[in-house]
Amino acid sequence: xxxxxxxxxxxxxxxxxxxxxxxxxxxxxxxxxxxxxxxxxxxxxxxxxxxxxxxxxxxxxxxxxxxxxxxxxxxxxxxxxxxxxxxxxxxxxxxxxxxxxxxxxxxxxxxxxxxxxxxxxxxxxxxxxxxxxxxxxxxxxxxxxxxxxxxxxxxxxxxxxxxxxxxxxxxxxxxxxxxxxxxxxxxxxxxxxxxxxxxxxxxxxxxxxxxxxxxxxxxxxxxxxxxxxxxxxxxxxxxxxxxxxxxxxxxxxxxxxxxxxxxxxxxxxxxxxxxxxxxxxxxxxxxxxxxxxxxxxxxxxxxxxxxxxxxxxxxxxxxxxxxxxxxxxxxxxxxxxxxxxxxx
Amino acid sequence: xxxxxxxxxxxxxxxxxxxxxxxxxxxxxxxxxxxxxxxxxxxxxxxxxxxxxxxxxxxxxxxxxxxxxxxxxxxxxxxxxxxxxxxxxxxxxxxxxxxxxxxxxxxxxxxxxxxxxxxxxxxxxxxxxxxxxxxxxxxxxxxxxxxxxxxxxxxxxxxxxxxxxxxxxxxxxxxxxxxxxxxxxxxxxxxxxxxxxxxxxxxxxxxxxxxxxxxxxxxxxxxxxxxxxxxxxxxxxxxxxxxxxxxxxxxxxxxxxxxxxxxxxxxxxxxxxxxxxxxxxxxxxxxxxxxxxxxxxxxxxxxxxxxxxxxxxxxxxxxxxxxxxxxxxxxxxxxxxxxxxxxxxxxxxxxxxxxxxxxxxxxxxxxxxxxxxxxxxxxxxxxxxxxxxxxxxxxxxxxxxxxxxxxxxxxxxxxxxxxxxxxxxxxxxxxxxxxxxxxxxxxxxxxxxxxxxxxxxxxxxxxxxxxxxxxxxxxxxxxxxxxxxxxxxxxxxxxxxxxxxxxxxxxxxxxxxxxxxxxxxxxxxxxxxxxxxxxxxxxxxxxxxxxxxxxxxxxxxxxxxxx
Ligand code: HEM
Numbered sequence: 021x022x023x024x025x026x027x028x029x030x031x032x033x034x035x036x037x038x039x040x041x042x043x044x045x046x047x048x049x050x051x052x053x054x055x056x057x058x059x060x061x062x063x064x065x066x067x068x069x070x071x072x073x074x075x076x077x078x079x080x081x082x083x084x085x086x087x088x089x090x091x092x093x094x095x096x097x098x099x100x101x102x103x104x105x106x107x108x109x110x111x112x113x114x115x116x117x118x119x120x121x122x123x124x125x126x127x128x129x130x131x132x133x134x135x136x137x138x139x140x141x142x143x144x145x146x147x148x149x150x151x152x153x154x155x156x157x158x159x160x161x162x163x164x165x166x167x168x169x170x171x172x173x174x175x176x177x178x179x180x181x182x183x184x185x186x187x188x189x190x191x192x193x194x195x196x197x198x199x200x201x202x203x204x205x206x207x208x209x210x211x212x213x214x215x216x217x218x219x220x221x222x223x224x225x226x227x228x229x230x231x232x233x234x235x236x237x238x239x240x241x242x243x244x245x246x247x248x249x250x251x252x253x254x255x256x257x258x259x260x261x262x263x264x265x266x267x268x269x270x271x272x273x274x275x276x277x278x279x280x281x282x283x284x285x286x287x288x289x290x291x292x293x294x295x296x297x298x299x300x301x302x303x304x305x306x307x308x309x310x311x312x313x314x315x316x317x318x319x320x321x322x323x324x325x326x327x328x329x330x331x332x333x334x335x336x337x338x339x340x341x342x343x344x345x346x347x348x349x350x351x352x353x354x355x356x357x358x359x360x361x362x363x364x
Numbered sequence: 365x366x367x368x369x370x371x372x373x374x375x376x377x378x379x380x381x382x383x384x385x386x387x388x389x390x391x392x393x394x395x396x397x398x399x400x401x402x403x404x405x406x407x408x409x410x411x412x413x414x415x416x417x418x419x420x421x422x423x424x425x426x427x428x429x430x431x432x433x434x435x436x437x438x439x440x441x442x443x444x445x446x447x448x449x450x451x452x453x454x455x456x457x458x459x460x461x462x463x464x465x466x467x468x469x470x471x472x473x474x475x476x477x478x479x480x481x482x483x484x485x486x487x488x489x490x491x492x493x494x495x496x497x498x499x500x501x502x503x504x505x506x507x508x509x510x511x512x513x514x515x516x517x518x519x520x521x522x523x524x525x526x527x528x529x530x531x532x533x534x535x536x537x538x539x540x541x542x543x544x545x546x547x548x549x550x551x552x553x554x555x556x557x558x559x560x561x562x563x564x565x566x567x568x569x570x571x572x573x574x575x576x577x578x579x580x581x582x583x584x585x586x587x588x589x590x591x592x593x594x595x596x597x598x599x600x601x602x603x604x605x606x607x608x609x610x611x612x613x614x615x616x617x618x619x620x621x622x623x624x625x626x627x628x629x630x631x632x633x634x635x636x637x638x639x640x641x642x643x644x645x646x647x648x649x650x651x652x653x654x655x656x657x658x659x660x661x662x663x664x665x666x667x668x669x670x671x672x673x674x675x676x677x678x679x680x681x682x683x684x685x686x687x688x689x690x691x692x693x694x695x696x697x698x699x700x701x702x703x704x705x706x707x708x709x710x711x712x713x714x715x716x717x718x719x720x721x722x723x724x725x726x727x728x729x730x731x732x733x734x735x736x737x738x739x740x741x742x743x744x745x746x747x748x749x750x751x752x753x754x755x756x757x758x759x760x761x762x763x764x765x766x767x768x769x770x771x772x773x774x775x776x777x778x779x780x781x782x783x784x785x786x787x788x789x790x791x792x793x794x795x796x797x798x799x800x801x802x803x804x805x806x807x808x809x810x811x812x813x814x815x816x817x818x819x820x821x822x823x824x825x826x827x828x829x830x831x832x833x834x835x836x837x838x839x840x841x842x843x844x845x846x847x848x849x850x851x852x853x854x855x856x857x858x859x860x861x862x863x864x865x866x867x868x869x870x871x872x873x874x875x876x877x878x879x880x881x882x883x884x885x886x887x888x889x890x891x892x893x894x895x896x897x898x899x900x901x902x903x904x905x906x907x908x909x910x911x912x913x914x915x916x917x918x919x920x921x922x923x924x925x926x927x
Binding site: 115147211213214216217218220221275276278280284288289291292293294295296297298299300301302305306308309311312313316317318319349353 | 627
């Protein structure tokens with residue numbers, strides 16, 4: 021039967037604390053970058069309406085090279101918005117050389133990214149050591165599930181940063197992850213141990229992993245959504261509305277099918293474990309509601325009149341349903357899901 | 365859906381797809397029944413109505429998660445009725461304990477699916493036509509398009525068309541132009557998704573009509589054969605023929621539960637397993653099967669699940685005439701799952717001269733604690749049977765009223781004579797109204813260990829605790845809709861992914877006969893033509909820019925990276 025290795029379990033607990041510290045330090049770095057670095061929004065406003073607008077702020081050749089106006093250099097007009105922004109930003113740096121922000125600010129941002137990667141590594145190790153210490157998949161209860169979901173959120177952020185340059189989100193994602201971890205250590209932690217027989221199945225790897233990955237991505241989108249709604253138009257240092265909208269949409273487009281898969285895998289597991297594939301168990305009901313709400317967001321965003329704020333609100337309602345399913349259903353309602361083990 | 369939504373006017377929610385030839389539902393001015401019917405049908409099948417119904421469907425399922433539901437949590441429903449009968453009755457009037465069987469819930473999903481079908485069929489027709497239609501001719505000014513480029517190259521219309529075809533565009537050509545379109549899979553995926561949703565509903569309905577589910581409790585050593593009569597509870601679908609149950613049978617040889625023995629999690633179950641001997645059909649060879657949680661027994665699509673277990677101590681009851689009136693296992697209800705402290709009821713209708721009713725507690729790992737005996741572990745380390753009460757009299761079995769096998773009928777119990785009572789307070793719910801006066805019962809404090817015997821006072825006989833068996837609760841289900849539901853769900857996901865990721869995009873190429881001097885004209889290459897390329901996506905998001913650059917590179921290999 022399971023070999024419990026308490027040394028590793030203790031190490032795992034300590035690694036979680038290390039992770040929280042690293043995320044908090046990273047958050048400070050991101051905040052310095054946001055606060056004292058280049059204001060993002062002005063450069064952004066220039067970048068989106070490429071061409072004419074951008075021309076007012078940056079040297080004309082920079083615009084043409086990247087965005088391709090009517091004069092058509094070879095195969096112009098082919099850049100995606102992101103690259104355009106980068107180029108415009110680069111150009112903007114030169115153009116506004118006079119009021120160059122302190123260089124330590126952007127270095128703080130770089131350090132913050134490094135710290136986030138480090139924290140993520142510690143986070144991952146914490147989960148691995150816990151899994152190894154009890155010889156099973158390390159998501160057998162609420163504590164483990166929330167810790168893994170935070171890992172997925174940070175991972176989503178880091179990988180999106182590699183592709184789309186979303187460093188401006190760093191402060192908010194790390195703070196969300198640190199809070200999530202703190203919350204689970206304080207209120208949810210249970211001693212590492214084997215799971216009840218119902219959870220002893222390969223489906224845990226499929227169903228729960230999918231739920232975790234989707235939840236992590238949804239969290240990044242949720243962070244974008246909250247920022248979107250609280251952001252004032254004058255707050256030039258915060259990420260722009262278009263950025264937030266774009267990142268949230270990307271995250272959800274990726275995670276929605278994963279979520280769908282998680283629900284279907286859940287149904288397959290339920291067919292094996294509970295003798296029916298769908299039985300309107302509270303968790304099933306809320307998974308379904310969450311699914312509909314995210315589908316509503318995707319539709320709303322595609323509908324002319326609902327773009328922007330309204331779509332974001334729908335997205336946040338969906339995120340609230342997700343969190344309710346995760347915490348509320350386990351704590352207030354209960355049901356067949358036996359992982360809802362929380363300390364009494 | 366997105367195609368039409370996107371073309372909709374700003375501020376207008378989703379409308380009926382106009383390509384379907386349906387006008388937006390305008391309320392008829394005159395009062396013809398046909399006009400009203402048409403208006404109703406159009407409104408019902410508009411995408412907006414479908415979406416609203418979808419949200420309603422989600423909203424309507426919320427009460428089903430807030431109040432306990434019959435068939436899922438019957439005990440908690442009963443609790444509701446006990447705690448606040450007035451409120452519970454009102455809730456019940458609105459079907460709030462049966463949300464998923466409520467007429468208003470059914471109304472929502474039936475309307476939803478009619479709406480989906482009415483919406484999807486015309487769109488499928490439009491899509492089919494569109495699949496056969498050629499991409500449209502280019503607009504006058506390609507340079508105005510969101511993505512455009514121009515260059516001089518030795519490219520002909522035919523070559524441009526071939527290269528675009530090579531990139532899997534659907535291509536048509538005209539004098540001096542090529543028109544190419546790609547991404548029809550978006551709408552295909554979308555339709556697939558919606559059709560699959562309808563398919564899922566049909567599969568679920570099929571399961572409800574042609575499937576059945578039943579429960580049965582089996583003690584180690586006993587058997588079960590799949591006939592309606594063998595079930596403790598049997599819930600057939602409306603179309604199920606009792607003759608058509610899969611004719612398999614099995615015996616439960618042994619049940620094993622393992623628990624954590626030490627530490628903070630002492631007593632937590634680790635594994636359950638029931639060893640079965642299965643006969644798939646009459647006359648077939650017997651096979652062994654290890655039935656576990658998560659590993660149901662499958663006999664041609666009829667599944668047997670291990671859903672619960674408990675103890676069934678065995679007793680031998682000898683009556684006042686010296687005859688063995690009962691000898692066998694008594695399945696006990698689990699009163700406390702963490703220690704498996706259980707409550708057992710033995711009814712001995714055959715006892716002479718009077719029937720006997722016996723109430724017992726079963727402690728799998730009994731230890732004395734503060735003058736009481738309690739169980740401290742769910743495994744049967746020190747099984748003890750604690751007599752709560754032995755009663756003589758009429759069990760009331762003959763009066764035609766159905767009785768629970770797990771409890772003595774309280775009405776009859778009042779009239780029975782207590783022979784033995786446990787010292788101290790009997791457990792809640794099992795306290796009989798004792799007739800006072802003469803013949804006070806003998807008190808019994810010590811529990812019985814296996815092999816021990818309790819002699820009843822006044823020569824009424826004896827009870828011997830002979831051993832410990834376990835029972836398993838099994839659920840047996842047959843749901844012919846399982847596989848179709850799975851297939852349609854998989855198709856729904858596929859359709860969804862397609863409709864979310866594929867973009868409909870168009871590329872036009874115009875080939876002018878002569879090169880137009882741009883910057884440095886290259887007269888050294890004769891046959892050079894001026895090429896204009898424009899592209900657009902009909903759905904936003906994504907990086908069409910990258911793909912457009914690749915198209916340019918394919919059309920004009922001279923330029924390595926179009927950027
Ligand atoms: C979408 C929201 C859902 C989430 C976040 C979720 C998450 C989880 C988690 C964390 C576990 C426990 C694994 C563990 O503790 O290690 C689990 C188990 C399980 N889930 Fe879900 N689940 C969801 C929806 C569903 C649905 C819709 C179904 C069925 C249709 C389902 C069926 C199951 C089954 C059968 C188990 C294992 C048995 C058990 O916990 O007793 N889940 N799920």
